[in-house]
Amino acid sequence: MRDKFKVWIKLLYRQRELQLFALIGVVLLLLFSYLPLFGIIIAFKDYRINMGLEGILTSEWVGLKYFKDFFGFYRFKEIFKNTVILSVLKLLFTFPAPILLALLLNELKSNKFRRVVQTVSYLPNFISWVLVFTIANAFLNADTGVLNHILLYLDLTEIPIPFLTSSDWFYSVATFLAVWKNSGYWAIIFLAAISGIDPQLYEAAEMDGAGRLARIWYITLPGIKSSIVTVLILSIGSLLGGGMGGSNFEQCYIFGNAINNSASEIIQTFAFKTGLAEGRFAYATAVDLVQSMLSISLILISNQVAKKVTGEGIF
Template identity: 50%
Template sequence: MEKNIAKSKKYAYPITWQKLKAQASVQLVAILGILFFLVFSYIPMLGIVIAFKNYQLAPGIMGIINSEWVGLKYFNEFFNDPMFWPVVKNTLLLSSLKIIISFPIPILLAIILNEVKNQKLKRFSQTVSYLPYFISWVVVSGMLFAFLNVQDGLLNQLLFFVGVIDQPIAFLSEPRYFRTILVLSDVWKNAGWWTILFLASIAGIDPTLHEAATVDGAGRIRRIWHITLPAMKGTTVVVLILCLGNMLGGGLGGSNFEQSYLLGGSNNRMVYDVSVILQTYTLEMGLKAGRFSYAAAIGLLESLFSLILVYTSNYLAKRSSGTGLF
């Protein structure tokens, strides 16, 4: 009996502080991550209160403390703003186009890459598709300006050379082309990156399923339809929930603000009516017009709407497919 007690003490788990000491390097990394989110995400949330105040800019937090409470004044003002419907329409339309067009492409790209048997070609294709994700939107915007320039842009020169046009087209100054440019550039930049998630789900498929299906006479299309696509169901549902939750931000890539600000908005008045969205309008009202409380109210409404979208899409996904984000 005494031997058993001594043995159990010998292999007893160390106390908490000993665990922390043994995992000091891991704990340090975790603490740094917590501090990052605390400083840049949670503490700034205290500023939400200015959406309910007539905020006056002042050093420190005294401006927030001394500002007058106005309740829902700025929320009502935004709903009655003549720009309310144009801004909401542009935001929802642009995001919907991005989700409808860009959401299926990573799935198709993952399936195609998975079917490539030549490993060198497969790795090259993956690298080429992932690379645009690491290019900033500032650089991408510069590339678009160079490619679509009305005077010496490559696209205008190509169309003129083959006889499609006889006069150059100002693509970035024409409202009818603007949304198409944003959607296509978003797909080019982000599709390869999101393909990684779907390739990971495909990699988890038991190879014996494909072997058994091949023995039973199933062709490539039938194997994709009955094995590959069902295996991607969980990942697809989660990504779709994230897309809908980020509806106001631009779906998968969340690129609405960067694209609209760099290529349109107040920087390009020729396409302002189709490029102004919630994020760029908030920037105009806050930093440019100095209406900080009004901009905070718009931002808070946007966050609440996104939260509702996440919970609603997750609830519907769990009811329909049994799979959800949480």
């Protein structure tokens, strides 16, 4: 036993640089992911911010009171509907988009052109939603937007279309911008999976007379099936938060306003406003916990369905 311990210590010392990097990651994970979980308890207590840290333990236990308050809130159905619809629309459009982009990039013969297209496509991922709103406002603003000027000039509309202020347009604009912003980044994952496919398979298929579409259908897609399933499960798990389409919270909070609030208010923005603006931290925690529990359920369900349908899963 002592000899095994000495061998283990020597191994750690030889790998001290790598172990140090791993230790930093573990510490950050504990500080910012696991330690805050202790605060979940206030969702079941009558906690006030002026109670401080001690109040987390000493405040009165109220059980499921805040959960009942949220489910009985007059806007609950509207907020829940917005969260689900926006998340589902993002999944339906942002999930296949990077796969199609990766397939198209893989078919390009010119490496230089491929690198240019790939760089241009994933650059939007590094742009904050604040800057995205600035860009969108320049194009979609009802008074000064470029798109409305073009539509009016071509007589395609008689009055400017309020893309950014109308609740009727919010889902469409949010989904389109999510696809534009995140497709290039996620395409990198699928391109990496495609690069791992044996090139001899393509050569053999081409010699047998298989066309480009046939090679994609029978070689490329089956070759990246495990990556597609893994990304799909993770996307479904984070569906209510935005999934592959990025943060629903940032997008709805920045693009939301008093006019389109009936479509832009989601669980995350409601919890944020309730917690900070009204100081109801216990109630806001309960609201966020509802979304977290739904997300965990979606991960478990999607993983089981994927295992049964494709034989692939993440656990």
